[in-house]
C-alpha cells in the first residue's frame with residue numbers, strides 16, 4: 001500500500017463528545033492513515049476507543065496507527081507511531097511483524113531519520129512546521145530539511161505541526177508524502193466541514 005495522502009490524528013480534548021462522528025466524517029473524505037493519539041493513562045478507555053477506531057477503519061479500508069503504545073497496537077493488530085522517548089523501533093518491529101506500519105518522530109534531524117530507516121521504520125515524521133495548537137512546544141523543522149530528506153531517504157516522509165489547508169501546499173511541493181493533521185482537520189464546526197477538509201487535503205496530492 002502506498003503511504004501518500006492525509007494522515008488524520010485524533011485528539012481526545014478537541015473531539016470530546018463527537019469522537020466517532022468526526023473521525024467517520026474524515027474517513028468519508030479520504031484518510032490514508034488514522035492515528036489514535038490519547039495521552040491519558042485511562043487504559044480501559046484507550047482500549048475501547050482504539051477498538052472502535054479499528055472497526056471504523058476496517059469499514060473504510062484505512063490503516064490505524066496507535067500513538068506511543070506498541071503493546072496496544074499488537075493487541076489490535078495495527079501499526080504504531082513512536083517518538084524518540086517512546087521505546088526503540090527494533091523490538092516494536094519484532095513484536096508487530098514485517099507488514100505493520102511503524103512511524104518514527106525525527107523532529108528536524110536528518111540523522112534521526114537515517115537511523116529510523118536502518119531500524120525498520122515504515123515512514124519518518126518531521127515537524128513541527130508551523131505554530132501548533134495541539135503541541136505548541138514541539139521543536140521546529142524547516143522546508144530545506146525536507147529537500148535533504150527527499151534526496152537521501154527512500155521512505156515515505158510525513159510532515160506534522162500546525163498544518164492547515166492554507167499552508168500545506170509547499171510541504172507537498174517539497175516532497176512530503178503524508179500530511180499529519182489534528183486541528184487543521186478536526187477543529188471544524190461540523191462533520192460536513194471535516195469531510196470537506198479531508199477531501200481538500202487529498203486534492204493537494206493530485207496536482
Ligand SMILES: Cc1ncc(COP(=O)(O)OP(=O)(O)O)c(N)n1
Nearest residue numbers: 067081082083084105125158160180
Ligand atoms: C505522525 C506523527 N508525527 C509525530 C508525532 C509526535 O510523536 P512524539 O514526539 O512521540 O510526541 P507525542 O505525539 O507522543 O506527544 C506523532 N504523534 N505522529
Ligand SMILES: Cc1nc(C(=O)O)sc1CCOP(=O)(O)O
Nearest residue numbers: 127128132134138161162182183
Ligand atoms: C503530535 C504532534 N507532534 C508534533 C511534532 O512536531 O512532533 S506537532 C504535533 C501536533 C499536531 O497537531 P496540529 O496539527 O493540531 O498542530
Ligand SMILES: [Mg+2]
Nearest residue numbers: 068082083086
Ligand atoms: Mg510519542
